Structure formats: C-alpha cells, structure tokens
Amino acid sequence: MRIARDLATALERVPSAVLLYGDLGAGKTAFVRGLVEGAGGCPDEVSSPTFVLMQEYPGRRLVHHVDLYRLGGEDVADLEPLLDEMLAADAIVAIEWADRLRSLPEAAVRVRITDRGGDDREITVDGPVPS
Structure with missing residues (x-):
C-alpha cells in the first residue's frame, strides 16, 4: 500500500486517472485502499465496487473507485462521459479492469499488479507522475 499512498501524494496537483490491471484477486482494491489513504481518506472504508460499479471516498482529494469487471x-x-466528468472535477479516478475502456484518459497512470503467490505482488507503475 505504500506505493499507492506515495502515488496519491504525487497526484495531488493534477486531475488523475489511475488505470488498474491485474487478474481477479491480484490486489487492485487493496491498491485503491492505499490511494485513498494517500489522498487523506479512510482506507478501512474501501471495498470492491464490483456489484455497485462505483464508490467514492472523500479526503484531502476525492477518490472515485470504478470497477468495470461486470x-x-x-x-x-x-x-x-461520466468518467471524463469525474476527472474534470479534480478527483483521482481509479479504474479497475481499465482494459475495457474504448478510449483511455489522457495522462493516465497505468498500474499492473501481478500475484506472485502468497502475499507477494509485482507492481508496475507507468505513466506521467508529477514530481
């Protein structure tokens, strides 16, 4: 979760899409917990939005958590268009199963999470992250 917290801090100054890729159970929602904590929200409130499609978490910066799995x-x-609206509102928009989008948001950060067994994960972050 430290990587996600650090990413949220780096993204505080710009509208931000965080595109999450990984198999079921890889840890995408756990990563969002770190984003929420890094944005000043309560990570304990984060749950997978698979059946409700979207959750939002207030903090110093609002985090929208969207799950396109279904x-x-x-x-x-x-x-x-709703995702575009969220980004225009200066929020962090974390999108699970982002490969289902037809067009990707500009300047999106891509996070790929690979389960290496047990509690081990490989996390690759790619994209423009402000310093």
Whole structure:
C-alpha cells in the first residue's frame, strides 16, 4: 500500500486517472485502499465496487473507485462521459479492469499488479507522475 499512498501524494496537483490491471484477486482494491489513504481518506472504508460499479471516498482529494469487471461494450461506452466528468472535477479516478475502456484518459497512470503467490505482488507503475 505504500506505493499507492506515495502515488496519491504525487497526484495531488493534477486531475488523475489511475488505470488498474491485474487478474481477479491480484490486489487492485487493496491498491485503491492505499490511494485513498494517500489522498487523506479512510482506507478501512474501501471495498470492491464490483456489484455497485462505483464508490467514492472523500479526503484531502476525492477518490472515485470504478470497477468495470461486470460491464461490456455499450455499458462501458455509456460510462465514459461520466468518467471524463469525474476527472474534470479534480478527483483521482481509479479504474479497475481499465482494459475495457474504448478510449483511455489522457495522462493516465497505468498500474499492473501481478500475484506472485502468497502475499507477494509485482507492481508496475507507468505513466506521467508529477514530481
């Protein structure tokens, strides 16, 4: 979670999309807990939004947590304008299963989480992160 907390701190100054990739159970929601904590929110409140599609967590900076796992095609396309609106509102928008998006937000940070067994995870962060 330290990586996610540090990323949230680095993203405090810009509208930010964090695109999360990884298999089921890889730790995408756990990563969002770190983002929420780094943005000044309560990580204990974070749960997977798989069945509700979206959660939001207040803090110094609002974090929207979106899960596209259950959506396909047109449903994702219908959601994209809302995602753009969230980004324009100066929030961090963390999107699980972001590979389902038709168009990716500009200047998005991509986070790939790979389960290496047990509690071990490999986390790769790619994209423009302000210093």
